[in-house]
Amino acid sequence: MRASPYQGPLPPQQPVNGQVVQGGSADAAGLPWGKPSVAESQVRPGPVASGVPALSPVGARPAVDPQVARELKRQVAAELHQQLSRLSQASGSEADRATRRQRGRALIEEAVARWSDAYAQTHGIPPTREQDRVLAEAVYDLLFRAGRLQPYLDDPEIENILINGCDDVWVSRVHQPLRQVPPVADTDEELVELLQDLARQHGGGERSLSTASPMLALRLEGGMRLQAMTEVTPRPYVAIRRHRVASATLSDLVQLGTVDSTLAAFLASAIRARKNVMITGTQGVGKTSLLRAMAAEIPPDERIGTLESEFELWLHTLGHLRQVVPMEAREGNGERVDGRMAGELTIGELIPAALRMTLSRIIVGEVRSAEVVPMLRVMTNGEGGSMCTLHARGPHMVVDRIAELCLEYGAHMTDTLAYRLTANAVDFIVHVTMIDETAVGGRRHRFVSHVLEVAGLGESGRPALNTVFGPRPELGEVRAVPVTPPHCLDDLRRAGFDAGLLGSPYGTWGAPLALRIGGMR
Numbered sequence: 001m002r003a004s005p006y007q008g009p010l011p012p013q014q015p016v017n018g019q020v021v022q023g024g025s026a027d028a029a030g031l032p033w034g035k036p037s038v039a040e041s042q043v044r045p046g047p048v049a050s051g052v053p054a055l056s057p058v059g060a061r062p063a064v065d066p067q068v069a070r071e072l073k074r075q076v077a078a079e080l081h082q083q084l085s086r087l088s089q090a091s092g093s094e095a096d097r098a099t100r101r102q103r104g105r106a107l108i109e110e111a112v113a114r115w116s117d118a119y120a121q122t123h124g125i126p127p128t129r130e131q132d133r134v135l136a137e138a139v140y141d142l143l144f145r146a147g148r149l150q151p152y153l154d155d156p157e158i159e160n161i162l163i164n165g166c167d168d169v170w171v172s173r174v175h176q177p178l179r180q181v182p183p184v185a186d187t188d189e190e191l192v193e194l195l196q197d198l199a200r201q202h203g204g205g206e207r208s209l210s211t212a213s214p215m216l217a218l219r220l221e222g223g224m225r226l227q228a229m230t231e232v233t234p235r236p237y238v239a240i241r242r243h244r245v246a247s248a249t250l251s252d253l254v255q256l257g258t259v260d261s262t263l264a265a266f267l268a269s270a271i272r273a274r275k276n277v278m279i280t281g282t283q284g285v286g287k288t289s290l291l292r293a294m295a296a297e298i299p300p301d302e303r304i305g306t307l308e309s310e311f312e313l314w315l316h317t318l319g320h321l322r323q324v325v326p327m328e329a330r331e332g333n334g335e336r337v338d339g340r341m342a343g344e345l346t347i348g349e350l351i352p353a354a355l356r357m358t359l360s361r362i363i364v365g366e367v368r369s370a371e372v373v374p375m376l377r378v379m380t381n382g383e384g385g386s387m388c389t390l391h392a393r394g395p396h397m398v399v400d401r402i403a404e405l406c407l408e409y410g411a412h413m414t415d416t417l418a419y420r421l422t423a424n425a426v427d428f429i430v431h432v433t434m435i436d437e438t439a440v441g442g443r444r445h446r447f448v449s450h451v452l453e454v455a456g457l458g459e460s461g462r463p464a465l466n467t468v469f470g471p472r473p474e475l476g477e478v479r480a481v482p483v484t485p486p487h488c489l490d491d492l493r494r495a496g497f498d499a500g501l502l503g504s505p506y507g508t509w510g511a512p513l514a515l516r517i518g519g520m521r
Contacts, residue, residue, distance in 0.1 A: 062128075062130060062131045062134050064134060064135055064138040066148065066186055067186075068115070068135065069135065069138040069139050069142055070142065070190075072108070072111045072112065072115060072135070072139045073139050073142040073143050075111055076104060076107045076108050076111050076139060076143060077143060079107050079111075080100070080103060080104050080107055080143075083103055083107075084099075084100060084103070087099075100144075101144055104140070104143055104144060105140065108136050108139045108140055108143070109136060111139070112132050112135050112136045112139065113132070115135075116132050144201070145221070146194065146198060146220065147184070147185070147194050147197075148183075148184045148185060148194075149161070149184045149194065152171055152181070152184075152240075153220060153221075153224060153240070155173075156242075157173045157174050158171050158172070158173050158242060159172050159173065159174060159241070159242050159284070160172045160178075160239070160240065160241055160242070160284070161238070161239070161240040162178070162238070162239055162240075163184065163191070163236070163237065163238035163239075163240075164235065164237055165188055165191070165235035165236060165237075166183050166184060166185035166186065166187055166188050166190065166191040166235075166236070167183040168180075168235075169181050169182070169183060169184055174444075175438060175442075175443040175444055176438055177438045177439055188235050188236050191236050191238075192209060192230055192236050195209050195216060195228050195230075195236065195238065196208065196209050196210075198218065198220065198226070199216055199218060208331075209228055209230060210231075211231050213331070214229060214230055214231035214232045215227075215228070215229050215232075216228040216229075217309060217310055217331075218310055219310040219311050219312065220240070224240055224241065224242045224243070225240065225241045225243075225310055225312055226238065226239070226240045227239050227240075241283075241284065243288055243289060243312060247292070247314075247318050248289055248292065248293045249293050249296045250264040250267060250268055250293045250294065250296070250297065251264065252293065253289070253290065253293050256446075257445070257446075257447060257513075258286060258289075258290065258432075258446055258447050258448060259447070259448050259480070260479070260481075260507045260508040260509050261508045262481075262482065262501045262502075262504070262507045262508045263448060263451070263469055263480055263507065265497060265498065265501060266451070266468075266469070266492070266497060266501070266502075267294055267297075267430070267451075268294075268297045269492040269493075269495040269496055269497035270427070270428055270492060270495075271294055271295075271297040271298060271385065272297060272299075272495035272496065273488070273491045273492050273494065273495035274361075274383060274384035274385035275384065275385065275427035275428055275488070275491070276379040276384055276385065276386050276387070276425060276426055276427045276428075277294065277386075277387045277426075277427065277428045277429075277430060278387070278388055278389070278390055278398065278426050278428070278429050278430070279291050279294075279387065279388070279389045279390070279430045279431075279432065280389070280390045280391070280392040280395065280398050280401075280429055280430070280431045280432070281389075281391070281392065281431055281432035281433060281434075282391065282392075282393055282434070283391065284434065285432040285433060285434040285446055286432050286434070286446045287366075287389040287432055288312055288313065288365065288366075288389060290430065290432060290448070291313065291363070291365075291387055291388075291389055292313055292314075292315070292318075294387065295313070295315055295321070295363060295387070296318075296320050298320075298321060298361065298385070300320055300321055300322050301322055301323065302321070302323065302360045302361065303323040303324075303325070303357075303358060303359055303360055304321060304323070304324055304325070304359055304360060304361040304362070304363060305324070305325040305326075305327060305354045305357055305359040305361075305362050305363070306324060306325070306326050306327065306362075306363045306364075306365065307327045307328075307329075307347045307350050307351065307354060307362065307363070307364045307365065308326075308327070308328055308329070308347070308364070308365035308366070309328070309329045309347065309365070309366065309368070310328065310329075311326060311328055312365055313326075313363065313365055315363070325354070325357050325359065327350045327353075327354060329345055329346055329347050329350065330344060330345040331344060346369075346371060347364060347367075347371040348369075348370055348371030348373070348374050351371065351374040351375065351378060352374070355378065355382075360382075360383055360385070361382070361383070361384075361385040361386050361387075362375075362378050362382070362386045363386065363387045363388065364386075364387075364388035364389075365388075365389065366388070366389050366390070366391075367388045367389065367390045367405065368391075368405075369405060369408055370405065370406075370408040370409040370410075372390075372402060372405040372406055372409075373406055373409040373413070373421070375388055376402075376406075376421040376422065376424075376425040376426070377421070377425070379425035379426065380421065380424045380425045384427075390402070392431070394431070395429060395431035395449070395450040395452055396452075396465070398429050398431070398452075399419070399422060399462060399463050399465070402418060402421075402422050402426075403415050403418035403419060403422070406418035406421065416461060419457065419461060419462050419463055420457065422454065422463050423454060423456050423457045423463040423464075426454045426463075427453065427454060427488065428451055428452065428453055428454070428468075428486075429450070429451070429452040429454065429465075430448060430450075430451050431448065431449055431450040431451075431452070432446065432447070432448055432449070433446070433447060433448075433449040433478075434446045434447075435478070435513075435515065437515065437516045437517065440516050440517060441516065442515070442516040445513060445515070447478075447479045447480070447513070448469070448479070448480045449470070449471055449478065449479060449480050450467065450469060450470050450471075450480055451467075451468045451469035451470075451480055452465045452466065452467055452468065453465070453466040453467075453468050453486045453487060453488070454466075455487050466484055466486060466487065467483045467484055468482070468483060468484055468485070468486045469481060469482060469483060469507075470483045472505060472506075475505065475506065475512060476512040477506070477509065477512045477513065478512075478513055478515070478518075479507075479509065479513055480507070481504075481505060481506055481507035481509065482501070482502040482503070482504060482505065482507060485499070485502055
């Protein structure tokens with residue numbers, strides 16, 4: 001993890017061991033919410049003046065004055081723009097990202113050196129090399145990365161970052177509840193400017209945040225997903241979600257406790273047997289991680305297409321699949337034409353083009369709206385083996401959730417047609433659940449709780465559901481264990497599944513899930 005150049009906002013001057021120290025570290029370990037020990041309160045002697053990266057407790061990094069960093073960022077940005085403009089005129093082409101960053105880094109070093117010299121002349125004592133280096137990193141983050149937000153993005157233990165205005169910032173770490181952390185900007189206007197910079201760096205179509213486009217969705221470096229809103233809210237609101245399991249296989253999910261080896265073997269055979277699978281659950285339960293792990297079971301030379309609003313699956317970069325056509329939806333430019341934004345391309349509109357790319361499977365990162373209809377038609381008419389995720393609170397709500405989204409497709413769509421599409425298209429619904437016991441001193445448990453087989457239309461005209469895997473409350477087990485063999489068991493056996501694994505009512509779990517409340521401990 002790259003070291004953080006920020007230690008939170010600069011507090012007022014306070015006497016420490018008889019010395020007045022401007023700013024300081026909020027945590028000697030570099031974590032913004034930490035509490036320094038008594039030994040860490042010892043302060044190195046040195047100059048104290050406005051602007052210099054603040055002196056910190058022994059062993060900590062210097063804090064950075066955000067105003068100095070912003071001013072140097074503006075200077076460097078102007079110089080960099082001039083240099084790149086001259087370079088483009090000479091070469092006839094735009095500079096690539098690596099060139100911009102390389103030249104920007106050199107300009108930052110020069111700007112920090114000039115500032116350091118000016119500070120030394122004014123105060124008689126130069127800043128330390130460490131202070132200069134930390135300031136340079138802060139300017140680099142502001143210019144090319146996520147500014148004061150970057151330390152939280154760099155921390156692999158942070159799962160969610162929630163921003164309710166510049167000074168109301170919360171993070172959740174692995175198996176810990178939400179905690180408030182220092183601001184990521186001095187004003188809401190500065191926060192919006194940061195978000196606009198991130199949108200310009202996105203590089204995947206036109207993304208912006210403005211009065212005309214008050215909502216912003218994009219991926220950040222490392223695959224994190226950002227959703228922001230302004231103008232339609234009192235303050236800028238931002239939610240950032242990290243997928244901590246970036247390249248897990250089903251075997252990895254067995255180790256993490258998401259599935260047991262029986263269910264892992266079942267899901268792998270379903271993929272090999274080209275069954276259409278819909279993964280469901282609420283936000284943050286691990287749907288995308290499970291989808292990515294199941295995709296690792298696809299034969300490496302199959303040609304597949306991925307369709308996403310923002311790239312999160314990264315199947316085209318993980319290396320297992322050699323022929324992946326990744327497609328990302330494109331936002332409009334804010335101008336309305338026939339009731340929609342000019343230039344907009346939705347996932348639903350990408351599906352027909354994807355079908356002409358000679359794909360054997362299509363994977364949709366998340367079905368959110370009317371694109372469910374073309375997705376179901378792909379599942380019905382294609383070779384099989386397509387997958388998608390869908391938000392649903394419970395497994396038995398999924399059928400009605402699909403019908404609800406189908407009705408957004410057009411006036412000609414009906415519940416009856418939606419049910420028929422679902423019964424013909426989907427083979428299995430895999431539902432992921434999370435039990436969060438962090439508020440009572442426990443941990444977050446993410447696991448598959450149900451696998452439902454869609455077994456055609458039932459007598460009521462609704463899809464018939466067969467519970468293949470489900471919880472066994474009478475055994476104290478809330479995770480998915482074998483319940484009823486699927487109707488398509490022979491197809492799975494041909495794909496290598498051992499049907500004898502379904503004979504154990506406990507699956508291959510060693511013991512029921514240990515919960516603080518409920519279950520069996």
